[in-house]
Amino acid sequence: MPEDWEASHHTGSNRSFKLTQSLLQECTHEHPSCKSTGSPLPSRVVLITGPQKARIYQSRGEIENYACLSHCWGKIKIIQTTLSTLKGYEEELPWEDLSLTFQEAISVAFRLGYKYIWIDSLCIVQDDKKDWRHEGSRMSQIYAGAHLTIAATASSDGSGGCFRRYKTHSLTQISYPAADGSELKLGIRLGVEDTRWHYSRLPLFGRAWAFQELLLSNRVLHCLEKELLWECRTKTTFQLFTHESSIRRLSHAHSPSSFTDILSKNETEIANRWSSIVHLYSGHQLTNEEDIFPALQGISKHMSEHINSPYIAGLWEINIIQGLLWYAQSPVRPQKWRAPSWSWASMACAVTWDRTAWSPRGFTPFASHVTSQIKPVDLDEFGQLESGMITLRGRCFRNREEGVFCTDGVRRTGNIAYNKRPSWMNHIYDYFQDCNRFDGIRPHSEPLIPGQRAKTVLMGTCRSTYHFLILRPVPMLYGTYERFAYMKLRRDPNFPGNLPGVFYFVGREEIIHII
Secondary structure (H helix, E strand, O other): OOHHHEEOOEOOOHHHHHHHHHHHHHHHHHOOOOOOOOOEOOOEEEEEEEOOEEEEEEOOOOEOOOEEEEOOOOOOOOOOOOOOOHHHHHHOOOHHHOOHHHHHHHHHHHHOOOOEEEOHHHHOOOOOHHHHHHHHOOHHHHHHHOOEEEEOOOOOOHHHOOOOEOOOEEOEEEEEEOOOOOEEEEEEOOOOOOOOOOHHHOHHHHEHHHHHHHHHOOEEEEEOOOOEEEEEOOOEEEOOOOOHHHHHHOOOOOOHHHHHHHHOOOHHHHHHHHHHHHHHHOOOEOOOHHHOOHHHHHHHHHHHOOOOOOEEOOEEHHHHHHHOOEEOOOOOOOOOOOOOOOOHHHOOOOOEEOHHHHOOOOOEEOOEEEEEEEEEOOOOOOOOEEEEEEEEEEEEEOOOOOOEEOOOOOEOOEOEEOOOOHHHHOEEEEEEEOOOOOOOOOOOOOOOOOOOEOEEEEEEEEOOEEEEEEEEEOOOOOOEEEEEEEEEEEEOOOOOOOOOOHHHOEEEEEEEEEO
């Protein structure tokens, strides 16, 4: 049986390579959305001088095509550039010390005609914080400027490599007569197992850093278990599975085309779509918890070019009131402080927003943003933070309606007990507490004081649903609070219409500082 009648048994075969070459050629010459005018090389790149020979190169800003690698570091130690190894690596990288993933990525980049490839652990000096922060802050330029991103999508660490061998899938040849009497041949093969792959099962799609790497790339070659997947800003193509209707159903939030679609919207829609990006990103894994903002730095910087609004600790001023209304179904705190209590980044789990906060019918805010004070670790407001405070003007529950803290946690409202007057009971409420016990991570947190009053702030409404933030006082700082929970109320249709509404609960406007 001819070679073309056989499905390749190796994702790194010559046939796979020729397909990748063809797709790369088509993309660069025929896709207007994918065309680029070239980009300066990153500060350092791996200079490929042969199929198994490379070294670290300090660039001079040359305009050259280069590839990037997106991969999982995993638990197995991989080669890293440090202050002590940099000079030696600039002469030559020890090929035998490179992980299988690095070796295969460098080799395929060389075969595709790339002279340079950017690999994070090699091109950033890992024990130099200044260098790491500088290079990490340039992720948006590095991946957006790359001509191709090679993704070791199916490998959980460097030992997995990019490519796989698997059992050959033979084609059955059937002959049948054509209209002119000649004989035609038809090849039939069984479907490749796991072609309808699930993103949640692929190691790379669970990694927070990879989330922005894949979104910012112009084109990505995913190396899967049994085939390759090509994704660019225009097209999605499987190596062995090219039925377009099925491919469309496999569209996902990690693809370059999804980010292109977001950026094609108007400023307000782009800012509102931020909540969906954060919802996905916050569920990804970070080896170092303090990387929560740096690992999203590239995306946030890229979006800032399309949103004429200040970036405030993971939120945008243009829709800050809705942005503050996040919550977590299963709250988990990071081991160390990394964000102010009002930022979604203060959680170490997936966060989400109630859909009514972003309803196209319109959200009416009752609180307003006065000012914010954000102190980054360095000068980059998109990077790691040292502290942050936001000041709001809003209406809070009156004293007689306000909740008090309790420690039993047996009520439906967790550690908050509200006065169950008839004016309260004619509403249905949902309550989401940020932490289920004493939160010692925050700098000013102390154990709950039973009977101490909370501060419940009316933030806004949409479609008869009212949104609130519940705050706890910060000792020794008058008028300053930490976020404790999120709550929403909606009127119970089973109660008489003449009972007091939400505005019966709240008093006059006041200034509230939240840290």
